Amino acid sequence: MSNKEKNPRAREVVPLIKFCNVTKIYPNGVRALVDVSFSIERGEFVFVVGPSGAGKTTLTKLICREELPTRGQVLVNGRNVARLRPSEVANLRRRIGMVFQDFRLLPRKTVFENVALALEIAGASWREIRKRVPEVLARVGLADKARCFPHQLSGGEQQRVAIARALVNRPFLLMADEPTGNLDPQTSWDLLQLLLKINEEGTTVLMVTHAWDLVNAVGKRVISLQEGRLTEELPAWGNYRYGT
Amino acid sequence: MALRFFWRWVKEAIVNLVRNLWLATSAVGMIAVAVFLLGFIVLLALNAAHFARTVEKGLEIAVFLKDGLKSAEREELARKLAQIEGVAKVEFVSRQEALEKLRRELGENSDLLRGLDKNNPLPDSFRLFPKQPQLVPLIAKEAAALPGVEKVRYGEGVVEKLLRVTNWIRWAAAGLVLLFAVAAVFLTVTTIRLSILSRGEEISIMKLLGATNWFVRGPFVCEGLLIGFLGAGLATGFLAWGYWSLLWHLEETTLFFFRPVSEARTLITLYLSLLFSGVLLGGISSFISVRRFLAV
Numbered sequence: 001m002s003n004k005e006k007n008p009r010a011r012e013v014v015p016l017i018k019f020c021n022v023t024k025i026y027p028n029g030v031r032a033l034v035d036v037s038f039s040i041e042r043g044e045f046v047f048v049v050g051p052s053g054a055g056k057t058t059l060t061k062l063i064c065r066e067e068l069p070t071r072g073q074v075l076v077n078g079r080n081v082a083r084l085r086p087s088e089v090a091n092l093r094r095r096i097g098m099v100f101q102d103f104r105l106l107p108r109k110t111v112f113e114n115v116a117l118a119l120e121i122a123g124a125s126w127r128e129i130r131k132r133v134p135e136v137l138a139r140v141g142l143a144d145k146a147r148c149f150p151h152q153l154s155g156g157e158q159q160r161v162a163i164a165r166a167l168v169n170r171p172f173l174l175m176a177d178e179p180t181g182n183l184d185p186q187t188s189w190d191l192l193q194l195l196l197k198i199n200e201e202g203t204t205v206l207m208v209t210h211a212w213d214l215v216n217a218v219g220k221r222v223i224s225l226q227e228g229r230l231t232e233e234l235p236a237w238g239n240y241r242y243g244t
Numbered sequence: 245m246a247l248r249f250f251w252r253w254v255k256e257a258i259v260n261l262v263r264n265l266w267l268a269t270s271a272v273g274m275i276a277v278a279v280f281l282l283g284f285i286v287l288l289a290l291n292a293a294h295f296a297r298t299v300e301k302g303l304e305i306a307v308f309l310k311d312g313l314k315s316a317e318r319e320e321l322a323r324k325l326a327q328i329e330g331v332a333k334v335e336f337v338s339r340q341e342a343l344e345k346l347r348r349e350l351g352e353n354s355d356l357l358r359g360l361d362k363n364n365p366l367p368d369s370f371r372l373f374p375k376q377p378q379l380v381p382l383i384a385k386e387a388a389a390l391p392g393v394e395k396v397r398y399g400e401g402v403v404e405k406l407l408r409v410t411n412w413i414r415w416a417a418a419g420l421v422l423l424f425a426v427a428a429v430f431l432t433v434t435t436i437r438l439s440i441l442s443r444g445e446e447i448s449i450m451k452l453l454g455a456t457n458w459f460v461r462g463p464f465v466c467e468g469l470l471i472g473f474l475g476a477g478l479a480t481g482f483l484a485w486g487y488w489s490l491l492w493h494l495e496e497t498t499l500f501f502f503r504p505v506s507e508a509r510t511l512i513t514l515y516l517s518l519l520f521s522g523v524l525l526g527g528i529s530s531f532i533s534v535r536r537f538l539a540v
Contacts, residue, residue: 086456089454090455106449108264121454121455122454
């Protein structure tokens with residue numbers, strides 16, 4: 001990103017995501033996050049867990065600047081997202097791959113077009129699109145579904161399309177908000193394996209989830225939220241670390 | 245770069261139209277109805293105004309001369325009449341000409357006038373044509389005061405009433421056009437807003453993928469322009485065809501004294517502006533309707 005050019009050492013010095021005493025209170029008075037601080041380094045795989053209403057989704061919305069913090073700062077790549085101009089916000093979102101529980105695919109576009117959209121938004125040429133969409137579809141195992149519309153696919157397949165769309169711009173961060181929420185256990189497990197593979201290939205992954213069995217099975221870092229605060233509570237098993 | 249974006253907008257707009265065929269068709273239909281109604285009213289208003297003008301143009305003042313006026317006196321009078329403010333033209337009508345005219349007007353009944361050739365009871369007269377119809381009473385008053393004038397006739401009382409009526413027609417026509425224009429605008433804006441409403445989710449997804457406002461807005465605006473073009477084009481086509489065949493039929497029947505507006509330039513200007521406003525309205529409606537979904 002642009003601050004890399006300004007500060008060549010930024011890559012080593014600055015964590016990818018840094019929350020500094022972030023509080024988010026919505027206009028209707030709901031306190032979604034209270035004084036939350038943590039950071040995520042490049043290449044990490046991080047679970048964000050907690051009961052419903054604990055502020056997990058708010059956390060993701062703050063990272064992609066769908067919402068602004070009421071107090072405190074959110075730094076992405078060392079830059080305060082509250083200070084970004086609209087064009088920089090658009091740029092930030094192009095470099096963050098987002099996956100949602102309800103997939104959020106465009107129903108009137110084919111799988112190919114849904115994935116191509118992310119490239120078009122980033123200003124890719126038609127030739128690039130023709131090359132990279134099949135590549136990324138193959139990577140998520142949907143090479144033969146390019147011409148289908150979303151409603152013709154199973155939930156797991158739709159979520160893979162969403163992941164393909166999130167990956168196609170080679171994001172520095174893949175953020176998945178309860179990606180397995182609408183999927184059966186086997187499909188959820190396959191999806192998690194896919195996310196782990198993506199992480200091994202170098203992309204930082206942040207996965208919000210309720211699914212403790214998944215969290216416990218793979219032993220990655222866990223950020224746990226309760227009523228908007230980071231908690232001391234530990235998952236049953238795992239190689240977790242707390243936010244700093 | 246800009247050209248590629250533009251091309252994407254047009255392509256997206258067309259693809260969206262085809263994939264939402266039902267929605268697009270109803271939007272086109274609504275706009276067609278709105279524009280057609282507006283165009284119909286404008287044509288009506290144009291003809292009403294044209295009618296008022298025709299009636300007013302027919303206004304003239306007859307100045308009857310005293311008997312036995314010498315030709316020098318007559319010419320002097322003609323000059324003075326021409327000098328009255330607001331007089332556009334002075335035309336002399338001799339008593340023989342007046343009789344001929346009367347005979348022609350009576351047609352079959354012209355027998356009544358037989359034998360009057362030698363003993364013509366009609367006086368010589370001048371016809372005065374006013375520059376503006378409102379000036380008729382004033383001109384008549386001044387003309388009556390000139391020497392050698394026997395009597396002045398202009399349809400006293402009737403002219404004043406007529407002018408009031410033609411004025412009213414003009415205002416009513418303008419008011420009606422305004423009313424229908426406003427109705428057409430609201431109908432179009434609402435129609436397009438509805439078609440975009442169902443796609444708010446789509447817009448917010450694109451914004452979350454990092455689309456700029458124009459990236460999202462462009463195809464919608466293009467789509468609005470296209471829908472506007474199709475709707476207004478349909479309406480204008482129907483209107484032009486309908487009006488043309490009306491004119492064609494009237495040509496054969498020669499409607500008494502009134503001829504409807506048939507000047508090609510006026511009509512083409514009307515049709516083109518209807519088309520243009522439909523297109524513009526479609527685009528602007530889309531622009532406005534998308535705006536509320538862009539704040540993500």
